Amino acid sequence: MGGDNVSKLKPEDKKDILSIALRSGCKKMGNHVAWPAHSADNVIPITSCSEKNMYSASDLRKGLKVDIDGEPYIITDFDFSKPGKGQALYRTKMRNMITGNQFTQTYRSHDKFKKADLEERTMQFLYAQGDEYHFMDTVSYDQVALSKEQLGDSQKFLMDNMEVAVLFYAGTRPIAVNLPIFVNLAVTRADPWAKGDTSGTDTKPVTVETGYELQVPPFVEQGDKIQIDTRSGEYITRVKE
Amino acid sequence: MLSPQRLRQRAVFVQQIRAFFQAHDYLEVETPIRLPFSIPEANIRAIQSEGAWLQTSPELCMKLLLAAGNERLFQICRCFRGEEVGRLHLSEFSMLEWYQVGWDYQDLMQSCEAFIRSLLPWALACQESEDSRQLAQASAVKTGDCLQYQNRSLYFPATLWPRLTVEAAFTRYASISLAEALATDRFDECLVVEIEPNLGWAAPVFLMDYPAEFAALSRKKTTDPSVAERFELYIGGIELANGFSELIDPGEQRARFEESLAEMAAQGQKVAAMPERFLTALGAMKETAGIALGLDRLFMLLADLPHIEAAVSLSPPDFLAPHPGLP
Numbered sequence: 001m002g003g004d005n006v007s008k009l010k011p012e013d014k015k016d017i018l019s020i021a022l023r024s025g026c027k028k029m030g031n032h033v034a035w036p037a038h039s040a041d042n043v044i045p046i047t048s049c050s051e052k053n054m055y056s057a058s059d060l061r062k063g064l065k066v067d068i069d070g071e072p073y074i075i076t077d078f079d080f081s082k083p084g085k086g087q088a089l090y091r092t093k094m095r096n097m098i099t100g101n102q103f104t105q106t107y108r109s110h111d112k113f114k115k116a117d118l119e120e121r122t123m124q125f126l127y128a129q130g131d132e133y134h135f136m137d138t139v140s141y142d143q144v145a146l147s148k149e150q151l152g153d154s155q156k157f158l159m160d161n162m163e164v165a166v167l168f169y170a171g172t173r174p175i176a177v178n179l180p181i182f183v184n185l186a187v188t189r190a191d192p193w194a195k196g197d198t199s200g201t202d203t204k205p206v207t208v209e210t211g212y213e214l215q216v217p218p219f220v221e222q223g224d225k226i227q228i229d230t231r232s233g234e235y236i237t238r239v240k241e
Numbered sequence: 242m243l244s245p246q247r248l249r250q251r252a253v254f255v256q257q258i259r260a261f262f263q264a265h266d267y268l269e270v271e272t273p274i275r276l277p278f279s280i281p282e283a284n285i286r287a288i289q290s291e292g293a294w295l296q297t298s299p300e301l302c303m304k305l306l307l308a309a310g311n312e313r314l315f316q317i318c319r320c321f322r323g324e325e326v327g328r329l330h331l332s333e334f335s336m337l338e339w340y341q342v343g344w345d346y347q348d349l350m351q352s353c354e355a356f357i358r359s360l361l362p363w364a365l366a367c368q369e370s371e372d373s374r375q376l377a378q379a380s381a382v383k384t385g386d387c388l389q390y391q392n393r394s395l396y397f398p399a400t401l402w403p404r405l406t407v408e409a410a411f412t413r414y415a416s417i418s419l420a421e422a423l424a425t426d427r428f429d430e431c432l433v434v435e436i437e438p439n440l441g442w443a444a445p446v447f448l449m450d451y452p453a454e455f456a457a458l459s460r461k462k463t464t465d466p467s468v469a470e471r472f473e474l475y476i477g478g479i480e481l482a483n484g485f486s487e488l489i490d491p492g493e494q495r496a497r498f499e500e501s502l503a504e505m506a507a508q509g510q511k512v513a514a515m516p517e518r519f520l521t522a523l524g525a526m527k528e529t530a531g532i533a534l535g536l537d538r539l540f541m542l543l544a545d546l547p548h549i550e551a552a553v554s555l556s557p558p559d560f561l562a563p564h565p566g567l568p
Contacts, residue, residue, distance in 0.1 A: 084480055086284055086433075
């Protein structure tokens with residue numbers, strides 16, 4: 001329980017403790033994050049971060065990104081509850097934006113959260129080397145590398161020189177890549193559509209230049225450029241150039 | 242925003258409620274919403290209005306009227322509580338309260354049963370009128386005591402509804418005992434997460450005998466002062482009403498208020514002054530039992546609506562700017 005340790009204190013202790021931020025020092029255990037008992041040395045004084053960079057429990061909502069133990073988390077599920085005459089409880093499910101680990105936690109009104117320091121920068125995809133994908137900032141020419149795992153599905157649509165948004169955590173740490181919603185890719189392999197095919201299917205599989213395979217309408221041929229929705233990975237239309 | 246059909250259902254629902262209390266000889270009253278004081282309750286945030294406090298419930302005003310010799314009262318009014326927004330919470334909501342001099346919380350539970358039962362014919366008709374439900378309801382209409390709530394059946398037996406002590410509820414449903422929950426400050430969480438979802442499906446349940454520290458404005462049990470004569474009514478896992486044998490000892494009430502005020506001050510909350518006028522009046526009050534019931538939640542439940550915003554004519558999202566591109 002996130003807030004337990006405070007409520008256990010005597011009322012006269014509460015005033016001091018309540019004036020400081022409570023979220024700190026969690027330890028990861030498998031897919032869960034366990035909160036240690038708070039002690040004097042693992043609480044962060046609220047004064048170390050300006051109030052405008054903090055959220056209180058009543059700010060929590062789906063999609064909010066918070067910083068816990070130096071890692072960014074996104075809230076994937078949220079529910080407010082309050083038993084009659086009881087305390088407000090903020091039940092949240094969070095996903096670690098770096099590791100993907102999920103955990104659920106109940107917070108109370110006095111709990112405070114640091115805003116996750118996230119920033120998107122436009123970068124150009126340079127090349128892949130083994131499992132490392134290299135990108136370059138088009139303004140500063142700084143280069144960064146992300147792993148195949150960090151790219152996730154984005155990797156299926158990446159072309160040399162493609163401009164993407166790289167998500168940075170804490171200014172310097174790249175954690176994810178956001179592609180344009182639509183990308184145009186050339187079809188490198190497509191079986192010719194046999195007229196009179198009575199198999200009843202109205203799509204066929206093709207492979208595009210990045211190696212990604214998808215279902216398209218039968219009229220798409222090898223060498224065509226097609227538009228793909230990178231959110232769903234689905235075919236949108238054939239593009240004339 | 243409620244559809245015209247739902248708006249009509251809600252109007253009839255409120256008429257049915259008034260009809261019940263009028264038929265049972267309760268006097269309907271109205272009391273001020275903006276007050277010079279607020280009930281000192283550590284977990285309820287009162288909202289200020291030009292120096293006055295918006296009522297979080299009409300309880301103090303109702304007790305002023307009771308102390309003045311009125312014996313059987315009910316009120317339907319708006320209440321305001323800061324920082325409460327969720328599936329079951331609106332910051333502004335409708336409350337129904339009723340009080341009877343001479344009763345204790347056991348009498349009140351019976352009165353509660355009669356009140357909810359009086360609404361069942363309306364609720365059945367209301368659910369029947371929803372086309373998609375006609376099949377599901379065909380059998381229920383025959384038995385007369387079953388409603389649907391979010392695809393689950395709610396039963397309202399004609400016999401006495403279960404009374405479950407808080408301690409027994411922890412033993413039955415929680416992963417830890419009541420004593421352990423209290424010692425580790427996990428009472429609220431166990432209640433909400435482990436206990437509440439189980440309550441009030443096969444029959445509405447009265448969860449009763451709260452630990453004395455959660456007594457609020459209720460009297461401690463004479464035979465066991467470690468618990469308060471307080472209950473909450475649950476239907477379909479949802480807490481609907483909070484009733485109790487009223488505490489009428491001004492000294493004990495003052496001590497509890499002082500404790501709450503200290504706790505609120507420690508939390509950094511702005512607090513209203515001690516409600517002195519109320520404490521004086523309490524000395525003139527006879528033994529009484531009273532109950533506060535969330536009207537929006539009851540409508541939500543009986544009309545089978547998924548959340549509280551779907552149960553009120555207009556809710557905060559209805560005041561947001563329309564989405565660009567929409568008419």
